[in-house]
Amino acid sequence: MNPELDAERFRRLSEELISDDLHVRHVAVAPNLVIKHIYPLAGNEGAIGLDYRTTPDQYASIAAAINAQDIVINGPLELVQGGQAMIARLPVFSEEGQLWGIISQVIDHRSLLEDAGLFGTDASTSQRLQFSLRGANGTGLSGPVIFGNPMIWEQQPVTASVNLPVGEWVLAAAPPRGEWEPPMYSYYWLWSLGTLLSLAISLLIFNLLTSYRRLKHAFATISHQARFDLLTGLPNRASFMHYLRDQIEHCQRKQGKFAILFIDLDHFKEINDSLGHEAGDELLLEAGHRIQSSLRADDIVARFGGDEFVVLLRDLADPLDAEFLADKILGKLQPQFVVAGHDVAIQGSIGIAVFPEDGVNPSDLIKHADLAMYAAKAAGRGTSYFYNDSLRNEAEAHIQLHHEIQRGLQANQFSVYYQPVIDAATRSLISVEALVRWNHPEYGVISPVHFVPVAEKSGTIRELGAFVLAQACRDYHAFEAAGLPTRISINRSPREFNDPKASQHWLDQIDSAQVPRESIIFEITESLLMPDRERQHQMLRKLSDTGVRLSIDDFGTGYSSVTYLRRFPVSQIKIDRAFLHGLPENQQQTALVKALIEMAQALNLEVVAEGVETETQANALTAMGCDLLQGYYFSPPIPANELIAWHAKFAKSKAPNTR
Amino acid sequence: MFKTWSIIFALAIFITGQILVTRFVASEQQRDLEQLRFTSLQELATLRARLEGLVNANLMSMRGLRA
Numbered sequence: 001m002n003p004e005l006d007a008e009r010f011r012r013l014s015e016e017l018i019s020d021d022l023h024v025r026h027v028a029v030a031p032n033l034v035i036k037h038i039y040p041l042a043g044n045e046g047a048i049g050l051d052y053r054t055t056p057d058q059y060a061s062i063a064a065a066i067n068a069q070d071i072v073i074n075g076p077l078e079l080v081q082g083g084q085a086m087i088a089r090l091p092v093f094s095e096e097g098q099l100w101g102i103i104s105q106v107i108d109h110r111s112l113l114e115d116a117g118l119f120g121t122d123a124s125t126s127q128r129l130q131f132s133l134r135g136a137n138g139t140g141l142s143g144p145v146i147f148g149n150p151m152i153w154e155q156q157p158v159t160a161s162v163n164l165p166v167g168e169w170v171l172a173a174a175p176p177r178g179e180w181e182p183p184m185y186s187y188y189w190l191w192s193l194g195t196l197l198s199l200a201i202s203l204l205i206f207n208l209l210t211s212y213r214r215l216k217h218a219f220a221t222i223s224h225q226a227r228f229d230l231l232t233g234l235p236n237r238a239s240f241m242h243y244l245r246d247q248i249e250h251c252q253r254k255q256g257k258f259a260i261l262f263i264d265l266d267h268f269k270e271i272n273d274s275l276g277h278e279a280g281d282e283l284l285l286e287a288g289h290r291i292q293s294s295l296r297a298d299d300i301v302a303r304f305g306g307d308e309f310v311v312l313l314r315d316l317a318d319p320l321d322a323e324f325l326a327d328k329i330l331g332k333l334q335p336q337f338v339v340a341g342h343d344v345a346i347q348g349s350i351g352i353a354v355f356p357e358d359g360v361n362p363s364d365l366i367k368h369a370d371l372a373m374y375a376a377k378a379a380g381r382g383t384s385y386f387y388n389d390s391l392r393n394e395a396e397a398h399i400q401l402h403h404e405i406q407r408g409l410q411a412n413q414f415s416v417y418y419q420p421v422i423d424a425a426t427r428s429l430i431s432v433e434a435l436v437r438w439n440h441p442e443y444g445v446i447s448p449v450h451f452v453p454v455a456e457k458s459g460t461i462r463e464l465g466a467f468v469l470a471q472a473c474r475d476y477h478a479f480e481a482a483g484l485p486t487r488i489s490i491n492r493s494p495r496e497f498n499d500p501k502a503s504q505h506w507l508d509q510i511d512s513a514q515v516p517r518e519s520i521i522f523e524i525t526e527s528l529l530m531p532d533r534e535r536q537h538q539m540l541r542k543l544s545d546t547g548v549r550l551s552i553d554d555f556g557t558g559y560s561s562v563t564y565l566r567r568f569p570v571s572q573i574k575i576d577r578a579f580l581h582g583l584p585e586n587q588q589q590t591a592l593v594k595a596l597i598e599m600a601q602a603l604n605l606e607v608v609a610e611g612v613e614t615e616t617q618a619n620a621l622t623a624m625g626c627d628l629l630q631g632y633y634f635s636p637p638i639p640a641n642e643l644i645a646w647h648a649k650f651a652k653s654k655a656p657n658t659r
Numbered sequence: 660m661f662k663t664w665s666i667i668f669a670l671a672i673f674i675t676g677q678i679l680v681t682r683f684v685a686s687e688q689q690r691d692l693e694q695l696r697f698t699s700l701q702e703l704a705t706l707r708a709r710l711e712g713l714v715n716a717n718l719m720s721m722r723g724l725r726a
Binding site: 201 | 669684689703707718720721722
């Protein structure tokens with residue numbers, strides 16, 4: 001720069017250089033740091049002659065410019081003349097590098113920024129973005145805000161640096177809302193579409209599941225209808241044939257037996273016609289229930305259509321049991337049905353076929369049972385019929401016997417005989433065993449051997465047992481009056497223990513007859529002591545606890561377990577008559593009896609020998625230590641009045657024996 | 660019983676659907692944000708260039724005076 005710059009030349013030069021489109025307010029030239037020229041001079045005359053060295057606040061920026069040897073922009077600052085502006089300082093050096101002076105330029109930064117477009121070039125931009133500039137004095141990000149909302153800097157703005165000759169400014173932009181994310185509601189169409197879609201899918205799936213459930217339900221109904229009768233809910237023919245085939249296979253492997261009962265309701269058609277089909281259906285339903293209730297748990301009853309029912313009786317020990325079950329069914333059908341307000345009596349006819357005798361395939365068995373059913377109908381309805389001749393005859397004999405026993409009980413054909421039991425040592429009467437006898441009007445006296453098994457099977461044994469106990473209680477008082485020792489043994493069948501209330505009934509019977517319980521001995525079989533009969537064991541304990549004595553009948557023929565004997569409150573064992581055969585000649589037999597007696601003694605049990613027939617036997621048993629003797633040698637079973645007479649004679653004849 | 664399960668299942672499907680929709684909308688929002696920042700940056704670059712140009716034009720007059 002020419003040091004000899006005069007005022008006029010400076011004015012012309014400035015006029016040329018500073019055009020209107022620039023934002024320069026004025027320019028000052030200060031050689032040697034003292035202001036010499038100002039353009040435009042008007043209004044700024046006061047500044048001429050100002051020495052920067054004397055104005056410390058301006059000198060600092062001038063020193064910085066000199067130091068940087070380039071233009072330094074300061075501000076915005078408050079001007080002496082008023083208003084705000086930026087000041088650019090340019091240090092000027094001579095060719096030798098000596099500081100000549102300073103050129104200062106005051107820039108109207110607001111119009112500068114406005115021209116640059118920071119106030120928003122158009123409406124859409126200002127709506128989307130707000131701008132801010134910071135870095136006064138070229139200090140960049142760390143500097144104070146020059147323009148714009150300072151909050152923008154907190155809102156993760158996008159930034160760009162504006163390079164200055166020395167230092168920089170930083171420009172930032174952020175949305176006016178303060179957040180960059182568009183608000184969620186602006187996606188309402190996506191929301192609606194997505195919600196509609198997921199709603200549609202979930203409804204579709206719900207419908208699918210519902211129809212799947214309906215389908216499954218329908219399949220279950222179909223499969224149930226295919227296997228069961230709609231009316232009674234019992235298995236139908238197809239399903240029954242399936243069970244039958246399985247049962248045949250099972251029984252062929254295990255050599256088992258089973259029976260088929262073909263049941264037809266007699267005169268069902270007449271009821272159906274007179275009372276209507278609904279009444280008929282009601283009757284069938286009730287009949288189905290009654291048949292089912294008379295069977296065991298694993299038997300199967302099916303409805304074959306119309307008024308035909310078929311029953312599969314599984315695991316029959318004896319084919320004749322089928323007859324009793326058939327009778328039970330007929331008995332259950334007997335009571336009147338109440339159908340549509342009418343009392344209706346109905347009977348059934350039952351045909352019985354037994355595997356394997358009457359066929360080894362399902363169709364043969366069904367056919368034969370059906371034929372037997374027609375035979376039953378022909379024989380007069382309300383009855384059952386075996387297909388097999390021999391079984392039929394046997395069953396008929398059994399049924400006849402069963403009915404005759406019942407008739408006999410009503411007609412007082414049964415009586416009780418007594419066989420004396422003698423004390424081995426003193427040869428005096430100790431007790432008597434009550435034995436039932438049947439005085440049949442046609443066949444004479446029948447032994448229990450012939451009718452007790454039938455009575456056991458048909459259940460009449462309970463009535464028979466009650467009769468014997470009642471009679472024995474009556475006779476007890478007669479014996480007592482006649483001066484007989486009064487202990488009475490009564491046989492009890494294992495079947496009688498099936499009724500849980502039986503023991504209480506017996507005790508009541510004994511008490512009401514005013515017989516001391518200690519005078520009654522119940523003879524039971526060893527089979528009752530088997531381990532799987534807990535309920536029966538409880539009844540035995542109850543009997544024993546209340547005073548009734550227990551005796552094991554026919555000891556030695558069954559299981560003869562010493563363990564059971566020890567565990568139960570048994571007071572007596574009776575050695576079976578079979579052991580006395582060949583006594584005392586047969587040494588083995590003698591040893592066996594001796595062992596039995598010694599065992600009983602060891603267990604503290606009374607021993608009775610049954611079937612004593614000779615004096616030698618009686619003496620031998622006495623010598624072995626047997627407590628009591630019973631047998632024809634002393635007396636056969638005799639009626640009560642004869643026993644009293646016998647005792648009078650026996651007591652007299654005993655006198656020499658005991659001597 | 661089965662019906663209750665069907666309703667619960669359908670409801671679960673609906674909720675899953677809504678979660679997916681929310682995630683999709685959130686990713687859309689993120690995408691739009693990136694886009695906005697990108698255009699903003701571009702605009703800012705133009706503005707910077709203009710500002711630098713104007714500042715330099717003013718300073719040029721000073722440099723001319725020195726010469």
